[in-house]
Amino acid sequence: xxxxxxxxxxxxxxxxxxxxxxxxxxxxxxxxxxxxxxxxxxxxxxxxxxxxxxxxxxxxxxxxxxxxxxxxxxxxxxxxxxxxxxxxxxxxxxxxxxxxxxxxxxxxxxxxxxxxxxxxxxxxxxxxx
Numbered sequence: 001x002x003x004x005x006x007x008x009x010x011x012x013x014x015x016x017x018x019x020x021x022x023x024x025x026x027x028x029x030x031x032x033x034x035x036x037x038x039x040x041x042x043x044x045x046x047x048x049x050x051x052x053x054x055x056x057x058x059x060x061x062x063x064x065x066x067x068x069x070x071x072x073x074x075x076x077x078x079x080x081x082x083x084x085x086x087x088x089x090x091x092x093x094x095x096x097x098x099x100x101x102x103x104x105x106x107x108x109x110x111x112x113x114x115x116x117x118x119x120x121x122x123x124x125x126x127x128x129x
Contacts (some may be wrong), residue, residue, distance in 0.1 A: 001025070001026050002024075002025070002026040002027050002117075002118050003024070003026055003118075004022055004023070004027045004093065004095075004096050004097070004098070004118055004119060004120040005022070005023050005025075005120055005121070006020055006022050006023075006095055006096055006121065006122060006123040007020070007021045007023070007123060008021050008108055008123060009090075009094060009101065009123030009124045009125045009126075010124075010125070010126070011126045011127075011128065012086055012125075012126070012127055012128070013127070013128050014086065014087055014088055014128065014129050015018055015085055015086065015126070016038040016048045016086050016126055017029055017082070017083055017084045017085070017086060018081065018083050018086065018125060019080055019081065019082045019083065020036070020081040020083065020094055020096075020123060020125075021078055021080055022034065022036070022078060022079040022080070022096030022120060023076070023077065023078045023082075024078070024079075025077070027080070027118075028074075028079070029072070029074075029077050029079060029098070030053060030072065030074040031053055031101040031103055031104060032053050032098040032099075032100075032102055032103055032104075033050060033051065033052050033053050033054075033097065033098060033105055033106060033107050033109075033110045034050065034051050034053075034070075034072070034079045034096055034097070034098045034110075035047060035048075035049065035050040035051075035096075035097050035107065035110045035111060036048045036049045036050070036068075036070060036079075036081045036088075036094060036096055036125040037094070037095055037096075037097060037098065038059040038092035038093065038094045038095075038125075039092055039093055039095075040091060040092040043092075045092045046061060046063070046092075047061060047111040048060070048062075048063075048064055048068065048094070049061070049064065049068055049070040049081060050059050050070070050107035050110055050111055051057075051071070051072055051079060051107070052105070052106040052107050053102070053103070053104055053105065053106075054105055054106050055106070056072075057081065057106060057107070058070050058107075059107050059111075062128070063089070064083075064090070067083065067084050067085045067086075068081060068082065068083050069081070069082040069084075069085070070082075070107035071117075079096060080093070081096075083125070084126075086127045086128045088127045089125060089127075090125060090126065090127050091125060091126050091127050092124075092125060093123070093124055093125075094122060094123055094125050095120045095121070095122035095123070096119065096120050097110075097116040097118060097120070098116065098117075098118050098119075099113050099116050099117045099118065100108065100117055101113065
């Protein structure tokens with residue numbers, strides 16, 4: 001069974017840090033581009049970060065560039081999102097996602113897919129001021 005499960009969210013003060021995990025089962029996550037997305041109440045989905053499977057390249061939204069780092073541990077079949085210097089505007093439900101369309105490919109396509117074949121249930125990140 002293909003499954004993505006996020007963990008690591010929580011409540012943190014402004015300036016704090018959290019590391020989110022996206023653990024995959026049922027397929028090798030390393031073969032796919034993997035994206036982190038977030039959605040706050042009343043707002044559209046935002047693509048936060050992406051890690052390519054093809055060349056390991058990464059991309060970040062301007063709003064998180066320099067503060068967030070995405071990485072992968074193939075042995076654990078897990079992708080991480082390290083979030084530093086968190087701000088109240090980072091408050092949202094964060095989830096990871098991938099799709100068969102991005103097998104062995106880079107990120108731009110993944111970030112444009114409206115509905116993902118595989119996505120986690122999400123983890124809440126709340127940053128207090």
